[in-house]
Amino acid sequence: MKTLKRLGIIVVAVLMLLVGVTSNNQGPTAAVQHVRMLPSKRMVLSKQQTTVFIDAGHGDVDSGMIPLSGMYEKDVNLDIALRIGEILKENGVNVVYSRTSDVQLSTSNVDDLQSRIDLSVVAKADFFVSIHCNASEYGTRKGFEVYTDPNDAEAFSLSKNIEEKLEEVNYTDNNGIVDATELLHLVIFAEVPTTLVEIGYLDHEDDNAFIQTEAGRQQIAEAIANGILTKIHQS
Numbered sequence: 001m002k003t004l005k006r007l008g009i010i011v012v013a014v015l016m017l018l019v020g021v022t023s024n025n026q027g028p029t030a031a032v033q034h035v036r037m038l039p040s041k042r043m044v045l046s047k048q049q050t051t052v053f054i055d056a057g058h059g060d061v062d063s064g065m066i067p068l069s070g071m072y073e074k075d076v077n078l079d080i081a082l083r084i085g086e087i088l089k090e091n092g093v094n095v096v097y098s099r100t101s102d103v104q105l106s107t108s109n110v111d112d113l114q115s116r117i118d119l120s121v122v123a124k125a126d127f128f129v130s131i132h133c134n135a136s137e138y139g140t141r142k143g144f145e146v147y148t149d150p151n152d153a154e155a156f157s158l159s160k161n162i163e164e165k166l167e168e169v170n171y172t173d174n175n176g177i178v179d180a181t182e183l184l185h186l187v188i189f190a191e192v193p194t195t196l197v198e199i200g201y202l203d204h205e206d207d208n209a210f211i212q213t214e215a216g217r218q219q220i221a222e223a224i225a226n227g228i229l230t231k232i233h234q235s
C-alpha cells in the first residue's frame with residue numbers, strides 16, 4: 001500500500017509538471033521556446049536563420065511617456081513592435097518578443113530591463129531592437145533618435161540602416177545616432193548587437209499626430225523592419 005501511495009504521489013507530481021509546462025506555453029516565454037523548435041524545410045533551404053529580438057518598451061503600470069492625446073507610449077511601442085515582427089516573419093526571420101501584451105517583466109525598473117536582455121540571450125538573438133517614444137522637458141523637441149554603442153560595428157550598422165530608412169519616411173526630424181554606452185541600461189549591458197529607436201516625441205504636436213495614426217505607425221514599422229532586413233542581408 002505504501003508503495004502504491006508513493007507511486008500515486010509521483011504520478012500526480014508528473015501530471016502537475018506536465019500541466020505547468022503546457023501553461024507556460026503562453027506569451028513571451030513561448031516565443032523564446034520556439035527558438036528550439038526543429039527547423040522547417042524552408043529554414044533548412046535558406047541560409048542560417050537570423051533571430052531578431054524585438055522589445056516593446058515599458059508595459060503595465062509603467063506607461064512610459066504620456067502623449068498630448070491618444071495612446072500611451074507603452075501601447076505605441078507594442079503596436080509598432082508587433083508590426084515590425086510581422087514583416088520580419090514574412091521575410092523568413094525568426095522573431096522573439098520581450099512582450100506581446102500589456103505586461104511588465106518586473107516591478108523593478110532595472111530588473112525589468114535586465115529581464116529583456118536575459119530573454120534575448122535565451123533566444124540566442126542575433127540582434128536586439130528596442131522600440132520607444134520620447135518626450136522633452138518643454139515639449140518643444142521633435143524627431144527620432146537611434147541609440148546604440150557606436151563601437152559595436154554590428155550594432156552601429158544596424159542602427160545606421162534603421163536611421164536611413166526612417167529618414168526616408170520623412171515624418172519628422174532625424175536627430176541621428178546617439179552614443180548610449182553611458183546612458184541606457186539596454187545598451188550598457190547589451191549581450192547582442194543592440195539598438196534602441198526613439199521614434200518621436202509624444203509631447204510634440206507634429207510627432208504625436210503622426211504616431212497616433214495607424215498609417216503612421218505602419219510606415220514607421222516598415223522603415224525599421226526594412227532597416228533590419230537590410231542589415232541581415234549585408235551580414
Ligand SMILES: [Zn+2]
Pocket residue numbers: 057058064065073132133
Ligand atoms: Zn520609453
